[in-house]
Amino acid sequence: MIPSLHQISILPSLLRHPRASREExxxxxxxxxxxxxxxAYDKVPYxxxxxxxxxxxxxxxxxxADLARIPITTRRDLQKLPLEDRLARDVDPARLLIQPTSxxxxxxxxxxxxxxxxxxxxxLRFRALQQCGVRFNDKLALVAFSAGQSPRKTAVQExxxxxxxxxxxxxxxxxxxxxxxxxxxxxxxxxxxxxxSSLAMLSKFVSSSGHPSIHPRxxxxxxxxxxxxxxxxxxxxxxxxxxxxxxSHEFGGIANPCNTxxxxxxxxxxxxxxxxxxxxxxxxxxxxxVVGTSLHAFAMPFIRYQxxxxxTRGSEGCACGQPFSTLSEIQGRMIDYFPLPDxxxxxxxxxxxxxxxxxxxxxxxxxxxxxxxxxxxLRYVPRRRPSPDEENQVREGFIKLLGPGVDFALDxxxxxxxxxxxxxxxxxxxxxxxxxxxxxxxxxGERFNASP
Numbered sequence: 001m002i003p004s005l006h007q008i009s010i011l012p013s014l015l016r017h018p019r020a021s022r023e024e025x026x027x028x029x030x031x032x033x034x035x036x037x038x039x040a041y042d043k044v045p046y047x048x049x050x051x052x053x054x055x056x057x058x059x060x061x062x063x064x065a066d067l068a069r070i071p072i073t074t075r076r077d078l079q080k081l082p083l084e085d086r087l088a089r090d091v092d093p094a095r096l097l098i099q100p101t102s103x104x105x106x107x108x109x110x111x112x113x114x115x116x117x118x119x120x121x122x123x124l125r126f127r128a129l130q131q132c133g134v135r136f137n138d139k140l141a142l143v144a145f146s147a148g149q150s151p152r153k154t155a156v157q158e159x160x161x162x163x164x165x166x167x168x169x170x171x172x173x174x175x176x177x178x179x180x181x182x183x184x185x186x187x188x189x190x191x192x193x194x195x196x197s198s199l200a201m202l203s204k205f206v207s208s209s210g211h212p213s214i215h216p217r218x219x220x221x222x223x224x225x226x227x228x229x230x231x232x233x234x235x236x237x238x239x240x241x242x243x244x245x246x247x248s249h250e251f252g253g254i255a256n257p258c259n260t261x262x263x264x265x266x267x268x269x270x271x272x273x274x275x276x277x278x279x280x281x282x283x284x285x286x287x288x289x290v291v292g293t294s295l296h297a298f299a300m301p302f303i304r305y306q307x308x309x310x311x312t313r314g315s316e317g318c319a320c321g322q323p324f325s326t327l328s329e330i331q332g333r334m335i336d337y338f339p340l341p342d343x344x345x346x347x348x349x350x351x352x353x354x355x356x357x358x359x360x361x362x363x364x365x366x367x368x369x370x371x372x373x374x375x376x377x378l379r380y381v382p383r384r385r386p387s388p389d390e391e392n393q394v395r396e397g398f399i400k401l402l403g404p405g406v407d408f409a410l411d412x413x414x415x416x417x418x419x420x421x422x423x424x425x426x427x428x429x430x431x432x433x434x435x436x437x438x439x440x441x442x443x444x445g446e447r448f449n450a451s452p
Contacts, residue, residue: 007120011123014269017323019321025269025323026268029064032062032294035298037303046078046081050070064293067303071293072304073303074305074306074307075308078109086300087300089302096112096114096299097112098110099113106250109250111249117298119235121252121253124253124270128265129256131259132220134166137166139169140166140169140189140190142169142241143202144171144223147176170181188214192216193219196221199230201337202346210212212238212239212331219241219242220245221234221244225331236353244257251302252269255267255330258318258326264314268324271295272292274292274297275290276288285313286414287310289308289309289311289313291307313328323427339375339431341405344403350401351401359393359394367379367380376409377408379411380410380413381412
């Protein structure tokens with residue numbers, strides 16, 4: 001799909017916004033919001049029905065303040081729909097880029113974008129990386145879970161991709177620490193990026209060797225909670241500052257760290273971010289759940305979409321002088337390692353390989369709980385009743401992964417219960433040493449509870 005002149009014309013604005021006024025930024029946000037709303041109503045069956053049922057006419061949504069008139073959409077709402085109800089009528093599904101979410105809420109969803117929409121999110125991401133200290137032609141090593149390959153690019157797309165402003169080298173986070181470090185030694189990255197849990201595990205391995213064999217200028221974490229303890233551990237191991245970022249598969253980048261205040265700048269020109277408690281916006285300093293509206297998703301819109309993450313709202317406009325609204329803290333998601341009887345510490349993402357594709361056909365939501373070192377339970381809310389063969393496929397995959405001496409059980413339930421603090425934890429170990437491998441996750445609950 002060839003980008004329109006309007007789509008191309010917004011790029012200079014995105015790069016200029018860190019130096020713009022708050023008023024200019026909000027004008028851009030409102031213009032994009034009106035385009036997104038009109039597109040969704042005209043072209044996406046689900047949103048047309050949603051608006052009509054709520055008695056909302058697109059022309060009534062002029063600014064972010066008007067969004068409260070639109071009902072919130074959950075991941076499950078979209079899961080239930082046929083694909084054609086979620087996509088704009090004028091896009092070819094076969095030509096869209098596909099990105100399945102890992103389902104950190106336990107509810108997987110496939111996100112679809114045009115190639116151009118993905119590039120716009122990339123520009124917002126690069127702008128954030130620049131503010132963290134990333135330079136042109138830096139080598140960035142990304143230690144993350146690999147979810148598969150993107151569709152084949154056209155010749156023009158390949159040419160533009162070859163002119164990347166930074167060079168990204170991907171390393172699978174499920175490799176052994178020794179293999180990850182060996183790959184990093186070959187790359188010698190300027191920037192090291194990855195999940196906090198993976199970086200913490202790697203930092204422990206590096207620290208035990210006495211000195212790092214790579215010397216990144218800075219480290220960027222994301223996708224999970226970065227606790228103060230984890231940040232300290234990672235920074236000391238690699239002798240570099242650590243920057244925490246916030247994003248999601250649905251929205252791309254959402255917020256990046258402010259070097260002056262220690263808070264986070266929200267990408268107000270990429271997403272309208274609401275922080276709600278009991279359906280109402282919280283005041284600055286208040287804690288609530290994230291509901292977002294993407295300003296650059298036209299093929300598969302996300303309008304008042306509930307992420308479920310918990311954050312603490314900051315001020316409108318940052319004390320550093322940049323015009324973006326702020327978050328003072330991101331509670332986000334917590335991940336435990338699973339210590340097994342044979343001495344292994346199993347990263348939860350290993351389990352994705354067991355049922356990632358097939359079981360999603362009969363699961364709406366799932367949670368993996370380690371009740372004891374030798375017992376793990378996969379709880380799930382069924383989309384439909386699985387066949388004995390489907391259950392056996394998952395059971396056999398887990399038994400093979402976990403090894404002898406571990407009892408594995410499948411448990412179908414009507415609904416999932418959240419933690420006492422309001423968060424849903426997809427992978428949860430009740431074994432006391434579950435957080436030892438990275439020492440990073442130790443303070444996750446403390447960090448949450450310390451928030452207002």
